[in-house]
Amino acid sequence: MAIFKRKTRATDAGPDARNGSTDDADSDAASAKGLRKYAQRKPANTAFKQQRLKAWQPILTPRTVLPAFFLVAIIFAPIGAVLYYFAEQVNEFTLDYTQCSTAPAAPEQAQIPSNKYDYQLHNKNTSNFQPPTWSWNADSRTCNLYFSVPSRLESSVFLYYKLTNYYQNHRRYVKSIDSSQLDGDAVAYNTISGGTCKPVDVDPTTRKIIYPCGLIANSVFNDTFGDPVLLNVAGSNAANQTYVMSEKNIIWPGEKNKYSRTKYTAEQIIPPPYWQGATGEFGFPNGYTEGNIFDPSDNEHFMVWMRIAGLPTFRKLYKRNDNDAMEPGRYLLEVVDNYPVAMFDGTKSVVFSTSSWVGGRNPFLGLSFIAVAALSVLLGLVFTARHLIKPRKLGDMSYLSWNQPETK
Template identity: 50%
Template structure:
């Protein structure tokens, strides 16, 4: 009797050309790991008065002193703020007059308020500003005189501050062309289909350079360096405190701009630049080198709030002596058309930056709230403590009709248990 060789049960299926081994099919089941199968170890603390109350006091004890230090650091910043929005037409022509009290503010160590400092004065004059061949503009110059009770700096910064100007509007923020700002000669067709809407191409079909709303609305008031009046330290009666517009932009911003490859006949200046370039761009008045124009770079970094300050001038080496100063401002930027205001801020800084007590106040408020809540909860816990796991306030322990009874609308009759 011969031994019969066992036949594999799957041999026929393996010979089938349409056979697919289920073991080789890909599975969408997540891998059998603790992370994918949600078996990671976790710890959920039990919130008891003994653990929560110390946290309240710890946060309060930490935050309140930090907030106090931030407020103190902000108070060490010395600054003067001058609102010159209405210099034209309120300031007299040719003669100084006193500014209204709501148009200025002082913050100095020796004089923490404005009442002990001489009131600022202002006047206005007309002058002819020469920008280039054929570009002469009759400009109003606002002259502001103010006192510094204490020497400040270095460094000393001069900012311009605008109110009610929404640089964070989504249409405004996106209205620029990055490649054009880098110096590339972007074609008119690319600009037309780009993000510079609504200021892409001029009526003659040429691209604006730089295009977009941000560049068109460039803040163009011009500030002269402050002049110390009636000084006897030099041969002249007045002494200029030199300030520069170099190194006012972030280093990271400077890398975004380059000298343009456009020729003057390829592009047009933005609409609001027409007074400076009355004949458009020419060989005598070529397109500006944006890589060197740090004032433009500062403006192009849009602000997140409608009230903001941007750096215009600085001096990192010399102390600004106490005394009476005069600063001349060429008025070019209108603010009354949109209901805003413009100011100059001459300020110093501390290790925490400029004058801004908001962060310190926020820390103090949070710390104070935590301490107050911690105190109230501690008193409540001591007067009327509750045991851990107390079932007193559980809903099913209340002597109320059952849900089924209330829902049916039937009253429970005497001798009948509520079902």
Template identity: 45%
Template sequence: MAIHRRHSRNLEGDSNEHELHAVTRSDDGTAGERAHGREQAQQEKPKKKMRMPGNTAFKQQRLRAWQPILTPKQVLPTLFLIGIIFAPIGAVLLSYSNRVHEFTLTYTDCDSLAPRDGSFSDMPTTAFEYPTFESYQTPQWTYFTNSAASNPSERQGCTIRYDVPGDMEPGVFMYYKLNRYYQNHRRYIKSFDQLQFQGEYRTAKQLDDADCKPLGKTDDNRPIYPCGLIANSLFNDTFSLPVQLNGAGVGGLDRTYNMTDRGITWSHEGDKYKYPDNPPAGEQAYVPPPNWAERYPGGVYSDEHPLPTLADDEHFQVWMRPAAFPDFSKLYYRNDDEVMATGLYEITVNMNYPVKEFGGRKSIVFSTVSWAGGRNNFLGIAYIAMAGFCVAVGLLFTLRQLIRPRRVGDLGLLSWNQPNVKSE
């Protein structure tokens, strides 16, 4: 019996051990599953983006640096050196700017102030400028109308007689100038379609949905070429070639001063423009912008009056480069070979472009150039002014250093070492 009970206890002990091992294995499995679940959850959880810069020398600003200690012995000679260098540069720029011959003829009010009977009268003093000539004859003008002209742009105009007081050496450039004309408005600058300029056919909807709106299509849903505000507002006053009067030509005849409108823009500017493709089947043909309609009978393009070749129209290319300021000049003619000799000249302007509605003015500018460019005194004056400023500041600090010098790095000048600073 004793042996039987001992054996039973052994069996019970073995059973308990098996149960303990089973429980342990069960607990280990559950813990493993939990750990695996946590790892999987951490992997699936999106990582939070860190705004901290990377731990590099550049991003943590640990690069080696050097900062000069500016002392009077370094600063004062530098100021005087800048003044010595800038002063002659400014003088040279100002001298060559003053050698440029230039005069301006403003014809805005020719239709209201000039006689209309073919006679000439003096222009008002506010309508012309001869800044580089000491003596000259007062320019004269007359206004004319010609309702019989087949070209609508030649039906009214102004003829101006002007004096060239001294020979103008080539190159001689003629500009038209506009005042109070703001081309730098964001909507105006963006108002064109580059794909259309590259020759790709653009539908009325495409143009109206793009930057050309509201001048991408007509009211009857026809696409406009060229579209946009810049093209529609193209300057359309035209100018004749200057003619020298009083028998200056061969045989006592008047002599035309030859000028050209070729080469008035950058050489690569024409590469931006291609002749437009024909419209696909079922699409509308292009029509001119509203302000161009008078030049095309019926306000449409035709075989007799085809679409303009913008790659060859340098006046259009010049206009399509908007000016940054409200007063600007754009090149119209040039002569790189012949002298514009002293004498009396005449030029005819066909007046079509409205400027009085916004209080603007329009003028003709004749000018030569130097190696430094056209007439512009600002750069020379700026150099001279900076030279004077540097020399004046240099003298001021030199006197300060002589009268009340101070030792560099003097700790006694720190704010907390001053006797009048109260400790808080």
């Protein structure tokens, strides 16, 4: 059919038409016109489009390459040493309280198993150190952790909780959130139902919107940590004193801008399922009332939890003290144990740490620089020895592949 007939272009007409060698005079003119149109599609004759820009094309020789290996080592080694040194200056210790319910009832104490705690102090005073102990109060589900601070911890001092085998980076977990709802908007029922918060979107019984919705909010960490109490100061008989730590300023700058008081009314919403049977700051066993609706903009622990972790073992900041040092001595920390971890075979710990200008106690970056420096030195020595023992003639055409003897 004519509708499907494609008009022959000059570039498709064959070599005769392109070369103007046909007998038809009209075809010569059409061919010339087609060739002119074809020539117009070529890139412009500029240095950039025709790839004629000036470029640096170094010729790599042993005289230039071998010193580069040693130069990298000279630069990376001191940087890695500095990073590693200051990372090691950070004091840190961890107490795993997952199995605290097996401890004896208070006021009796039992020593915590050695594989349940870890002290990493650069100036540890063994004369002031006693192994940590614990006791359990079944009525209030409180774990009493008794631990030593062998050396003075200079401010700032941070208290973290640490979870293991907890995959916050799971795809469905990550997307199970409604940012508009957390920003205070009264998101409609039809938008929440079946949306990104599914399956924690609406309550199937009351047909109310779950606020805050989603898997992340529903699984918020709800163990509570009191302030450490200094029971006895090392080397003195001073009275007990509390090391006061703040629960404010534990989030990243600008994080509060994501959260606002909700515009929902109490009749429209219901707490997440796990919150309905919990206690503490995330416990709403009787649901919401007009004077008792969760306000995410006033709870920094919630904001910290909502910034998901990328690895299955992570820690999140709970308290801090930026003004006072933590003196050596024997301390008591009371932990209200609300958060179950047995369902995912995880553990939970409390971590005390200081910091330096390179951050927390993480020697990985410094060791990486040192490893690169060591590898550069090794490669430099190997290639130098190879060049001295069996040098290769530069510009030798016999090494070209087409000059190699054929193998049968």
